[in-house]
Amino acid sequence: MPDTTIKASSGVARIFEAIKLPVGDPFALAGLLIYALFIVTALAAPLIAPYDPTEILYTADYDLASDLLPGQEGHILGTTSLGRDIFSQIVWGARSALLVGFTAAFMVAFIGSVVGLLAGYFGGHVDAVLMRLADVAFGIPFLPFVIVISAFSEPSIWNTVIAMALVLWRDTGRVIRSQVLSLRSRGYVEAARVVGSSDLKIILRHITPNILPLSFLYGSIAIGWAILTEASISFLGFGDPDAISWGFMLQDAFASQALARQAYHWFIPPGLAIILVVSAGFFISRGYENLLFPKLGR
Amino acid sequence: MSTLKPFLIRTLQLLLVLWAVVTILFLMFRLMPGNPLAAYIDPTFTAEQQEALIRQFGLDKPLWQQYFTYLGNLLQGELGDSFRYRTPVAERILLLLPNTLILTFSSLIVAYTFGILAGAWLAWKRNSRFEAAALPAVLATRAMPEFWLGMVLLAIFSFSLGWFPAGGTRSAGTSYDSLWQLYTSANFLSHLFLPMMTLAIYSQGLPLLLMRSNMLDVMKEDFVTMAKIKGLSPSAVVIRHGARNALLPVMTSFAIAVGYQLQGNVVVESVFSWPGLGRELVNAVAASDYPLAQGAFLMIAIVVITMNLIADLLYTFLDPRISHA
Numbered sequence: 001m002p003d004t005t006i007k008a009s010s011g012v013a014r015i016f017e018a019i020k021l022p023v024g025d026p027f028a029l030a031g032l033l034i035y036a037l038f039i040v041t042a043l044a045a046p047l048i049a050p051y052d053p054t055e056i057l058y059t060a061d062y063d064l065a066s067d068l069l070p071g072q073e074g075h076i077l078g079t080t081s082l083g084r085d086i087f088s089q090i091v092w093g094a095r096s097a098l099l100v101g102f103t104a105a106f107m108v109a110f111i112g113s114v115v116g117l118l119a120g121y122f123g124g125h126v127d128a129v130l131m132r133l134a135d136v137a138f139g140i141p142f143l144p145f146v147i148v149i150s151a152f153s154e155p156s157i158w159n160t161v162i163a164m165a166l167v168l169w170r171d172t173g174r175v176i177r178s179q180v181l182s183l184r185s186r187g188y189v190e191a192a193r194v195v196g197s198s199d200l201k202i203i204l205r206h207i208t209p210n211i212l213p214l215s216f217l218y219g220s221i222a223i224g225w226a227i228l229t230e231a232s233i234s235f236l237g238f239g240d241p242d243a244i245s246w247g248f249m250l251q252d253a254f255a256s257q258a259l260a261r262q263a264y265h266w267f268i269p270p271g272l273a274i275i276l277v278v279s280a281g282f283f284i285s286r287g288y289e290n291l292l293f294p295k296l297g298r
Numbered sequence: 299m300s301t302l303k304p305f306l307i308r309t310l311q312l313l314l315v316l317w318a319v320v321t322i323l324f325l326m327f328r329l330m331p332g333n334p335l336a337a338y339i340d341p342t343f344t345a346e347q348q349e350a351l352i353r354q355f356g357l358d359k360p361l362w363q364q365y366f367t368y369l370g371n372l373l374q375g376e377l378g379d380s381f382r383y384r385t386p387v388a389e390r391i392l393l394l395l396p397n398t399l400i401l402t403f404s405s406l407i408v409a410y411t412f413g414i415l416a417g418a419w420l421a422w423k424r425n426s427r428f429e430a431a432a433l434p435a436v437l438a439t440r441a442m443p444e445f446w447l448g449m450v451l452l453a454i455f456s457f458s459l460g461w462f463p464a465g466g467t468r469s470a471g472t473s474y475d476s477l478w479q480l481y482t483s484a485n486f487l488s489h490l491f492l493p494m495m496t497l498a499i500y501s502q503g504l505p506l507l508l509m510r511s512n513m514l515d516v517m518k519e520d521f522v523t524m525a526k527i528k529g530l531s532p533s534a535v536v537i538r539h540g541a542r543n544a545l546l547p548v549m550t551s552f553a554i555a556v557g558y559q560l561q562g563n564v565v566v567e568s569v570f571s572w573p574g575l576g577r578e579l580v581n582a583v584a585a586s587d588y589p590l591a592q593g594a595f596l597m598i599a600i601v602v603i604t605m606n607l608i609a610d611l612l613y614t615f616l617d618p619r620i621s622h623a
Contacts, residue, residue, distance in 0.1 A: 027434075132314070139315040139603040140322065143561040144579055144595050148326055151583045224441060231443045232565045236580050250446060254569070259453040267453070271446035278441035279434070286437075 028287020034280035041091055042098040049088035050074075053244040056082055070265045078265045080249075081256040089244050090269050096245035097227050097277060100157055104226030107165035109219035112172025113211060119173070120180025121203055130173070137170035146229055150238040157240045160233050164226055172218040176211050183207050217288040224278035231274055246270035304614050312607045319599050324368055327588050328361060377596070378589035380582075387593035391575065395597065397467060398574035400481065401567070402559045404490065405497035406552065413502040414548060417509025418541050424514065440503040444562050448496040448569035455492060462492050465571035493570040497562060504555060505548050512544035519543075553609035557602035 041048060070078045077086035119130040142164075149163035183189060184207070192202050233239050234247030235254070253259075253267040359367070371378070377387035423429050456464045467480075467489050480486050516522060517540050525539045564576030571577070575594050582591035 132311075135311065135315050136318040136322075138606060139319045139599060141557075141561050141595065141598045141602050143564050144576075144598055147564070147580065147583055148591065148595065152326070228441075228443055232445060235443070235445050235565060236568060237584065247443070250443070250449065254449060259449055260457050262453060262458055264453065267446070267449055271443060271450070274443050274446065275438055275441045279438050282437050282441060283434075 025287035027283040031280040031283030031287065034276055035284070038094055038277050038280070039098060042094040045091050045095050049085075049091040050076075051085040051088040053084060053089040053092040056084060077269055078263075080252060080266060081258075082252075086249075086266055086269065089249050090246070090273055092244045093246040093249060093270065093273065094277075096157065096230070096243045097274070100161055100230040100245075101223040101227045101277070101281075104161045104164050104168070105219040105222040107161065108168045108172055108222040108226075109215040111165060111169035112218060113176055113208075113215045115169060115173035116176025116211070117180055117203055117207065120177040121184060121199070121207065127177070131177070134170045134173050137167050140167050142167050143229065143232060146233060147236065147238055150233050155238065155240050157230070157243055160230055160239070161226065164229055168222055168225060172215065172222075175218065176214055179211050179214055180207055183210055213288065217285055220281050220285045220288065224281035227274060227278055246274050305611060308607055308610055312603055315603055316600070319603070320369070320372060320596065321365075323592055323595060323599070324365055327592055328364065372596075377593040380590040381587045382582075382585055382590070387589045390578070390590065391593050391597050394573055394575050394578055394594075396481075397572060398560070398563055398567070398576065401490065401493055401497065401572060401574060402556060402563060405494045406501060406555055406559055408494065408498040409501035409555075410505045410548070410552060412498070413505030414509050414545065416502070417506040417548075418513055418536070418544070420506070421510045421513030421517070421540075421544075422536060436503050436506055439499055442500060443565075444496060444500045445565040445569050447499060448493065448566050451492050451496055452569065463489050465489075467573060493566050493572050496566050496569075497559060500562065501555060501559060504551060508548045508551055509544060512547055513540055516540050516544045550609055550612045553605045553612060557605040560598050560601055 070076060077090065079085055080089075115130050115134070119127040145167055146160060146163040149166075150160045153159040189202060189206050192206055197205075230239070230245060231247030231250065234245050235251045237251060239245065239248055239251075247270075249270040250267055253263065253270075258266045375388055377391070379385065380387050380390060383390060420429055420432060452464060455461050467486055513536075517536075522535060522539050525535045530538075560576070563574060564580060566572070567574045567577035568580055575597055579591055579594035579598070581587075582594060
């Protein structure tokens with residue numbers, strides 16, 4: 001049975017391909033490069049940022065360094081009304097975004113994949129229960145749900161991330177389930193069953209490697225959603241008060257009348273940073289789509 | 299009979315989902331730490347006053363009893379009284395709902411009109427330089443935080459140029475004889491413009507990308523090739539045979555977009571101080587006004603669930619290949 005050997009032995013190789021191949025797509029390549037820049041910035045934040053992002057700074061004349069314009073007193077992007085360095089906040093904001101984006105994406109992809117695998121493979125009551133749960137998750141208004149959980153629990157990034165994951169697994173779960181349904185009836189899975197492989201072994205060895213690219217696809221979309229959602233939560237004032245995030249910066253600018261004072265240098269950069277990182281996720285997911293569904297690829 | 303059955307099954311599922319969401323809502327608001335009376339009981343209240351308030355909201359009973367009281371009240375449309383306004387929540391929500399719906403539908407109509415035309419145009423311009431530049435730009439609009447886009451538009455068109463008012467639904471001190479007069483007044487429309495454009499710019503990406511990819515699919519179908527062979531002009535082929543067939547799935551997505559838009563409204567309404575359900579939800583949550591927050595959440599959930607159902611049914615009736623057996 002050539003089918004069996006090819007699929008079983010190439011499991012790891014397939015995962016590797018799935019992660020690596022979108023490089024051939026110019027969109028995905030651009031996305032990956034943006035991610036690389038973003039990850040380096042987040043990791044090296046203390047080295048790149050000239051100031052502590054929360055430190056209240058003073059000018060050489062011992063005045064509060066508030067509302068400085070870009071370039072004044074050596075502040076690349078100027079300072080906030082409280083005298084904090086805007087560029088340093090942007091750099092440190094990458095760290096919050098990275099943390100939120102990747103943990104939320106991992107949780108979404110993990111929960112969604114497990115639900116999809118169980119529902120698709122076992123079918124019957126398991127499938128019915130899990131898919132009704134997905135229906136309920138689709139009925140929950142996403143942002144309001146995250147707002148309520150974030151506001152009523154301890155203000156921390158983790159509660160926001162968990163609230164997001166509790167709802168967002170729904171798309172991944174449904175798509176992976178239908179993929180598993182079609183995989184389950186393939187020859188090599190039937191063959192493994194006839195030989196007497198256990199359900200667990202069939203799921204892990206024969207089915208999971210084939211759905212991993214889909215998990216990555218939905219994970220890379222979830223990174224963007226998570227960063228946008230965290231920004232909204234922080235902007236509305238329900239975020240972690242100890243974390244400097246791009247959403248927090250925008251809330252600070254909005255509450256400090258930066259709009260009326262036309263302090264564009266304050267509220268434009270955090271928005272551009274968010275757009276850059278979120279669209280990088282979209283670009284990568286497009287690359288995956290072209291790879292996974294060549295019919296759609298154009 | 300056969301067309302009625304999927305409708306009934308779907309409606310039944312909708313009710314189940316609604317019940318589940320209502321239950322989650324109840325648990326979310328009761329099991330959270332913090333005293334739900336904090337916003338309502340002022341430290342200056344006497345002990346008797348505080349006790350009366352606890353009894354009034356049934357908060358001294360066990361949780362399961364509170365749950366059934368809550369379900370019973372919901373069935374009668376009774377959402378309790380707002381802690382802050384001391385008026386019925388249902389009344390307040392019905393007052394704000396039109397503002398939210400006007401914002402949602404006006405922005406989606408603008409977004410879909412633009413998105414459908416631009417999507418068809420981009421499919422027509424396939425593989426051109428123009429397309430290569432336009433696609434990343436469209437994806438970038440999907441990556442924008444909506445509230446940030448609102449802030450930028452507000453700073454430019456309201457604070458810098460002074461073309462539009464900065465927030466609210468009408469200038470202070472203006473009054474109108476009827477709601478119709480208010481909603482059609484230049485004053486209201488100028489207040490509506492910026493938040494509407496914010497949501498529209500964000501939302502046009504979905505219909506645009508859908509329309510484009512559907513057009514590319516449809517243009518490969520046999521009947522389009524047939525039309526070309528018959529010698530119809532390119533514009534007749536694109537509009538009469540291509541666009542008409544590519545349009546159906548885009549229209550179905552409108553229903554789902556309404557649900558998503560309601561969620562985006564939450565932040566955009568806050569930026570523009572637009573008195574709608576989303577802003578009310580945020581304010582109520584911030585002030586621990588539990589009944590009002592629950593009511594606003596429930597109303598948004600009902601619209602989302604109903605729109606999901608409508609999208610589902612549209613799929614069934616428009617595409618007979620999908621069955622709900």
